[in-house]
Amino acid sequence: xxxxxxxxxxxxxxxxxxxxxxxxxxxxxxxxxxxxxxxxxxxxxxxxxxxxxxxxxxxxxxxxxxxxxxxxxxxxxxxxxxxxxxxxxxxxxxxxxxxxxxxxxxxxxxxxxxxxxxxxxxxxxxxxxxxxxxxxxxxxxxxxxxxxxxxxxxxxxxxxxxxxxxxxxxxxxxxxxxxxxxxxxxxxxxxxxxxxxxxxxxxxxxxxxxxxx
Numbered sequence: 001x002x003x004x005x006x007x008x009x010x011x012x013x014x015x016x017x018x019x020x021x022x023x024x025x026x027x028x029x030x031x032x033x034x035x036x037x038x039x040x041x042x043x044x045x046x047x048x049x050x051x052x053x054x055x056x057x058x059x060x061x062x063x064x065x066x067x068x069x070x071x072x073x074x075x076x077x078x079x080x081x082x083x084x085x086x087x088x089x090x091x092x093x094x095x096x097x098x099x100x101x102x103x104x105x106x107x108x109x110x111x112x113x114x115x116x117x118x119x120x121x122x123x124x125x126x127x128x129x130x131x132x133x134x135x136x137x138x139x140x141x142x143x144x145x146x147x148x149x150x151x152x153x154x155x156x157x158x159x160x161x162x163x164x165x166x167x168x169x170x171x172x173x174x175x176x177x178x179x180x181x182x183x184x185x186x187x188x189x190x191x192x193x194x195x196x197x198x199x200x201x202x203x204x205x206x207x208x209x210x211x212x213x
Contacts (some may be wrong), residue, residue: 041103047176049105050116051186052096054131055169056107059089059096061134062162065155068143072151077203085159085196092185099182117172133165153209156200160211163193163200 042048066086070079100107112120113131128137135143135158146154166189173186204210 042105042179044105044109045116046178047116047173048179048182049100049103050109050114051169051173051177051182052100053107053109054113054116055166056093056096057113058131058134058162058166058169059093062086062089062159062166063093065135065140065143065158065162068140069151069155072143072147075152078152078155081196081199081203082155088192092189095185114169116176117169131165132168133162135162149207153204153207156204157209157212160197160200161213163197167193
């Protein structure tokens with residue numbers, strides 16, 4: 001039976017490879033074909049645009065957390081997981097921002113995050129936590145100061161919360177977005193991140209810890 005590091009590595013290869021393929025296909029199709037076959041470009045207030053903007057921000061923090069923990073531990077399994085998450089979410093973030101460019105839409109909005117989900121007031125934005133699941137500035141600074149097993153546990157807990165928030169947002173796009181390729185990407189995020197939540201729960205258990213919620 002393969003060790004956990006092999007499982008983590010294979011999962012990362014699959015996720016990263018899938019993201020790269022989707023970036024390419026998204027560019028070819030111009031990413032504006034709707035489910036009904038029309039080619040109307042999304043407007044700034046649509047779920048398609050809102051999800052692209054918000055998930056790009058959400059993903060950026062996951063990438064940052066992953067690079068932080070890679071410098072704070074020598075544990076191979078955590079470093080592999082962090083690398084896979086950083087690579088996959090950086091690729092997806094580039095794709096989301098690329099769609100906004102193709103649609104000629106702004107990458108920021110004056111409205112609160114998650115307004116496109118009718119949940120603009122769900123996250124207060126206090127201490128940098130702009131959306132559900134996001135770590136606060138204080139938590140990010142704490143992660144930078146930890147090392148070894150403590151850093152591993154805190155990262156896995158933060159990333160589990162982060163993934164739960166991301167899954168909720170991606171499910172919102174699956175329900176509300178109209179661009180088919182974006183809906184497909186969102187469903188892929190749900191599947192991949194739910195799988196990683198299970199993996200991280202197991203990794204926390206191995207370290208005598210558990211998710212925070």
